[in-house]
Amino acid sequence: MKMKTCFITFAFGAIFALPLTGFTAEPIQVIEPVKQINLALAELGKKLYFDPRLSQSGWISCNSCHNLSMGGTDNLKTSIGHKWAQGPINAPTVLNSSLNLAQFWDGRAKDLKEQAGGPIANPGEMAFTHELAVSTLENIPGYVIEFRQVFGDKEINIDKVTDAIAEFEKTLVTPNSRFDRWLLGDKNALTSEELSGYELFKTSGCTACHNGPAAGGASFQKMGVVEPYQTKSGAEGLSAVTGKDADRFKFKVPTLRNIELSYPYFHDGEAATLKEAVDIMGRLQLGKKYTDQENASIVAFLKTLTGDQPAFTLPMLPPSTDATPRPKPFE
Numbered sequence: 001m002k003m004k005t006c007f008i009t010f011a012f013g014a015i016f017a018l019p020l021t022g023f024t025a026e027p028i029q030v031i032e033p034v035k036q037i038n039l040a041l042a043e044l045g046k047k048l049y050f051d052p053r054l055s056q057s058g059w060i061s062c063n064s065c066h067n068l069s070m071g072g073t074d075n076l077k078t079s080i081g082h083k084w085a086q087g088p089i090n091a092p093t094v095l096n097s098s099l100n101l102a103q104f105w106d107g108r109a110k111d112l113k114e115q116a117g118g119p120i121a122n123p124g125e126m127a128f129t130h131e132l133a134v135s136t137l138e139n140i141p142g143y144v145i146e147f148r149q150v151f152g153d154k155e156i157n158i159d160k161v162t163d164a165i166a167e168f169e170k171t172l173v174t175p176n177s178r179f180d181r182w183l184l185g186d187k188n189a190l191t192s193e194e195l196s197g198y199e200l201f202k203t204s205g206c207t208a209c210h211n212g213p214a215a216g217g218a219s220f221q222k223m224g225v226v227e228p229y230q231t232k233s234g235a236e237g238l239s240a241v242t243g244k245d246a247d248r249f250k251f252k253v254p255t256l257r258n259i260e261l262s263y264p265y266f267h268d269g270e271a272a273t274l275k276e277a278v279d280i281m282g283r284l285q286l287g288k289k290y291t292d293q294e295n296a297s298i299v300a301f302l303k304t305l306t307g308d309q310p311a312f313t314l315p316m317l318p319p320s321t322d323a324t325p326r327p328k329p330f331e
C-alpha cells in the first residue's frame with residue numbers, strides 16, 4: 001500500500017497523493033466533462049437535433065421529446081409523436097446517454113449513432129423515411145455547404161446525419177453536480193440529510209444496479225426482483241432483443257443523473273414523483289419499506305445528482321427554399 005502511494009506521488013505529483021491515499025472507492029463516480037469532440041461535426045449535429053424538418057410533419061424534432069430545457073425529456077408518461085399518436089413507452093433522457101452500455105430501455109441500439117436513425121423513420125415518432133430526410137437536407141443550401149465543410153465531400157446520407165447527431169449528443173454530459181463536488185473532496189457540498197440519504201442508498205443495495213458515473217446505464221436488470229411490477233404497458237424489455245425468456249422484464253437500469261428533472265419515472269412513466277419511485281424501488285427491488293423520513297433523505301440525495309445542464313447558443317437553422325420539400329403534417 002505504501003509503495004503504491006509512493007509510486008502515485010512520484011508519477012503524478014504531490015497534488016494527487018492526498019485524495020488517493022484517503023480514497024475509499026465510491027460506487028458512483030464523477031462525471032467527466034467531454035474531452036474529445038469533433039466540434040464542427042457536433043455543431044452540425046446540434047442543428048439536426050433541433051431541426052423539425054427531419055420529420056414528416058415538419059414539426060417534430062429530437063428536442064420535441066428530449067427537450068434540453070427540461071432535462072432531455074418530455075416530462076410525459078409516454079411520448080407524443082406524429083399525428084398526436086401516443087407512444088408506448090417513456091422517453092429516457094438524452095443527458096449522459098453516451099455513458100449507457102446500449103440505447104433504449106431494451107438496449108436494441110448498440111450506440112448513439114445506431115439509435116439516431118430510429119426515431120426519424122419510426123411511424124409513431126417523426127414518421128419520415130431516411131431517403132426523404134436526406135432529400136430534404138439536400139434541398140436546403142445551408143446544409144449542403146455545411147455537410148461539405150464537415151465531411152469534405154458533397155454527398156449527404158443518413159450515415160453522416162446520424163454521425164453528426166451522435167457527436168452532438170456526446171457533448172450532453174452534466175458534470176459538476178453537488179454530489180460530484182462532494183466526491184472530489186468538498187465536504188460541505190452535501191447537507192447531513194443528503195449524506196444520510198446516500199448512506200441509506202448504499203447500505204440498502206440500490207448501488208447494486210445504480211452505479212458508475214451515471215448511477216445506472218451499465219446493466220440490464222429485472223424490474224420487480226422481490227415483488228412483481230404491475231403495469232398495463234406491453235413492453236417486454238431485453239427479451240424482445242435476445243428472445244430469451246429469462247430476459248423478460250429486464251430493462252436497462254436508467255441513469256439517476258438529473259433524475260429530479262426527468263419525471264415521470266419508469267418505462268411506463270407511471271411513477272409521478274421521486275417519492276413514489278423510491279418507495280417502489282425499495283419494495284420491489286430490495287424488499288425494503290422505507291419510513292417517510294428515510295424516503296425523504298434518499299430523495300434529497302438523488303436531487304444532488306443534478307449537474308450543469310448543456311448551455312449553448314440556440315442554433316440558427318438554415319432556411320428552406322422554394323425547392324425544399326414541404327411538410328406533410330396530416331399524412
Ligand code: HEC
Nearest residue numbers: 061062065079080081089090091092097103104105119125
Ligand atoms: C416522438 C418522441 C421522440 C422523438 C421525436 C425522438 N425520441 Fe428519442 N426516444 C423517445 C422514446 C419514447 C424513447 C424510448 C424508446 C424505447 O426505449 O423503446 C427514446 C429513446 C432515445 C434514446 C435512448 C436513451 C436511452 O437511455 O436509452 C436516445 C439517445 C434518443 N432517444 C435520442 C433521440 C434523437 C437523437 C432523436 C432525433 C433524431 C430522437 N430521440 C427523437 C422519444 C422520442
Ligand code: HEC
Nearest residue numbers: 205206209221223251253254265266267277278281282285
Ligand atoms: C435490481 C436492480 C435495481 C435495484 C437494486 C434498484 N434499482 Fe432502481 N431501477 C432499476 C431498473 C431496472 C429501473 C427501470 C425500471 C422500469 O422502468 O421498469 C430502475 C428505475 C429507477 C428509478 C426511475 C428512473 C427513471 O428514469 O425512470 C429510480 C428513481 C430508481 N430506480 C431509484 C432506485 C433506488 C432509490 C433504489 C434503492 C432503494 C433502487 N433504484 C434500486 C434497477 C434497480
